[in-house]
Amino acid sequence: MASRNSSRTQLLVVLLLAAPCVAAQTQEPVDRAMIARITAEANDRSHVGETFNYFVNIIGGRLAGSRAHKASAEYARAKLTEWGLKDSHFEAFPFGRGWELQQFTLEMTGPRYFPITGFPEAWTPSTKGVITAPAIYLGDKSVAEIEAMGEKLKGAIVLAQKPQVAFIRRDRLQPATNVDAVRSGAPPSERSEYTTPLRTMEPILRKYGAAAVLRASQGEHGTFFVQGGSRTTAPDATPSVVVVAEQYNMMVNALLGGLPVQLRLALQVQFSSADTNSYNVIAEIPGSDPVIGKEVVLIGAHLDSWHSATGATDNADAVSAAMESMRILQALHITPRRTIRIAIWSGEEEGLLGSLAYATSHFAGASNKAAFDNLSVYLNDDPGTGPTYGFYMENNEPAKAIFDAWLEPLKSQGTVKNVIGPIPSTDHLSFTRFGLPAFTAIKDYDTYDVREHHTNADFAERVSEAGLRQSAIVMATFAYHAAMRNEKIPRVSLVTATPPR
Numbered sequence: 108m109a110s111r112n113s114s115r116t117q118l119l120v121v122l123l124l125a126a127p128c129v130a131a132q133t134q135e136p137v138d139r140a141m142i143a144r145i146t147a148e149a150n151d152r153s154h155v156g157e158t159f160n161y162f163v164n165i166i167g168g169r170l171a172g173s174r175a176h177k178a179s180a181e182y183a184r185a186k187l188t189e190w191g192l193k194d195s196h197f198e199a200f201p202f203g204r205g206w207e208l209q210q211f212t213l214e215m216t217g218p219r220y221f222p223i224t225g226f227p228e229a230w231t232p233s234t235k236g237v238i239t240a241p242a243i244y245l246g247d248k249s250v251a252e253i254e255a256m257g258e259k260l261k262g263a264i265v266l267a268q269k270p271q272v273a274f275i276r277r278d279r280l281q282p283a284t285n286v287d288a289v290r291s292g293a294p295p296s297e298r299s300e301y302t303t304p305l306r307t308m309e310p311i312l313r314k315y316g317a318a319a320v321l322r323a324s325q326g327e328h329g330t331f332f333v334q335g336g337s338r339t340t341a342p343d344a345t346p347s348v349v350v351v352a353e354q355y356n357m358m359v360n361a362l363l364g365g366l367p368v369q370l371r372l373a374l375q376v377q378f379s380s381a382d383t384n385s386y387n388v389i390a391e392i393p394g395s396d397p398v399i400g401k402e403v404v405l406i407g408a409h410l411d412s413w414h415s416a417t418g419a420t421d422n423a424d425a426v427s428a429a430m431e432s433m434r435i436l437q438a439l440h441i442t443p444r445r446t447i448r449i450a451i452w453s454g455e456e457e458g459l460l461g462s463l464a465y466a467t468s469h470f471a472g473a474s475n476k477a478a479f480d481n482l483s484v485y486l487n488d489d490p491g492t493g494p495t496y497g498f499y500m501e502n503n504e505p506a507k508a509i510f511d512a513w514l515e516p517l518k519s520q521g522t523v524k525n526v527i528g529p530i531p532s533t534d535h536l537s538f539t540r541f542g543l544p545a546f547t548a549i550k551d552y553d554t555y556d557v558r559e560h561h562t563n564a565d566f567a568e569r570v571s572e573a574g575l576r577q578s579a580i581v582m583a584t585f586a587y588h589a590a591m592r593n594e595k596i597p598r599v600s601l602v603t604a605t606p607p608r
């Protein structure tokens with residue numbers, strides 16, 4: 108990695124020196140007639156609601172590696188073909204085992220009956236049948252104290268952390284209307300402390316055969332955040348469940364009050380190793396220019412989601428809008444000078460895996476030099492929901508001047524501004540790490556961090572069709588203009604965002 112980075116740095120210095128700076132000074136052309144046509148197609152003949160509904164209500168949650176994700180990718184590939192895009196195909200990348208939840212119930216059976224709301228972490232193993240077991244509170248225990256419990260842990264259901272008292276109560280600020288620095292996620296809130304961290308506790312629980320481990324999250328009012336453990340979770344790992352914080356706290360406080368708590372847990376999952384690849388979906392409108400037709404304007408979004416809801420805001424909305432922008436351009440029979448390509452990623456949630464595999468195989472290394480030179484820009488849509496307000500410009504001032512010109516005529520449709528700063532933690536990082544110009548859309552964060560992002564509440568109700576249509580109009584406008592301008596998007600910034608999670 109180090110040697111690649113240093114050679115890449117040298118290349119970027121050359122690019123920096125060679126980058127044309129005229130774009131910032133000259134008037135960037137804007138095709139208002141085309142924007143009007145795009146807008147009319149988007150509003151009069153929209154397919155975006157149908158696409159979105161298919162992903163979230165017909166398919167549902169789309170954990171990478173699951174049959175549901177593959178089915179959603181098949182649908183995307185078929186739709187792009189049906190709409191007339193060329194070369195709609197899968198590109199496989201190594202992912203790991205698939206995981207699907209088949210059954211889950213958790214109930215408090217003593218000192219009184221109460222059904223507990225929660226969700227297993229992805230890639231957690233099954234319990235051995237239906238377990239009825241005492242709850243044991245370890246949130247205040249040291250490693251030595253837990254070790255000393257020994258056989259008492261056998262078959263127990265462990266409450267691993269202290270009561271959850273810190274909650275995510277504010278969304279990140281909207282960067283298009285605030286001057287504060289751009290943030291990637293919710294404002295920090297004080298984390299509930301584990302006396303013994305879970306990663307230290309888990310091997311002890313496994314050694315003594317604890318039946319399951321429960322913890323809370325920083326969501327409240329019935330919302331919880333749940334993601335996944337490692338895709339390589341050992342078969343004998345302790346099954347792990349995230350529980351609504353208020354109910355978790357109720358059980359801990361009963362135990363601390365001297366009341367024994369009895370739980371019944373049924374957790375059945377299925378691992379699949381038949382196909383350990385996951386799949387990006389790629390399709391395009393070929394460039395028509397004999398000189399620059401091989402250059403590529405790439406747009407994209409990730410279709411995979413977490414599993415405790417239907418991944419509506421993260422990220423079926425953005426995929427639906429990006430696909431719709433391609434449908435619009437195809438329906439208008441445009442003949443772009445450059446190729447306009449869409450990439451629908453998988454494995455974003457596990458570490459930008461799909462986009463990184465694509466960027467690495469297509470743009471990294473000496474053998475990909477021509478393709479590296481030919482990528483004009485990657486435009487990504489992921490964090491947040493609702494309309495697109497502009498783009499995070501990754502400290503690329505010349506590109507910002509161009510994007511500002513394209514954004515201006517869209518202000519009557521709700522765009523606000525591009526911000527110069529970067530955003531971490533999404534798929535454009537797979538391109539910026541190689542020095543390619545790549546930018547992510549600025550969206551609404553109204554309840555996104557508090558209620559939607561990786562939660563059990565990320566359902567269709569969080570998404571407005573008006574926002575989907577507007578997002579498609581902005582993406583189609585930007586992709587079209589990037590494909591038609593004389594020059595590629597300038598490359599002037601080195602890696603500016605923080606590294607992938």
Ligand SMILES: [Zn+2]
Binds near residue numbers: 456
């Ligand atoms: Zn996510």
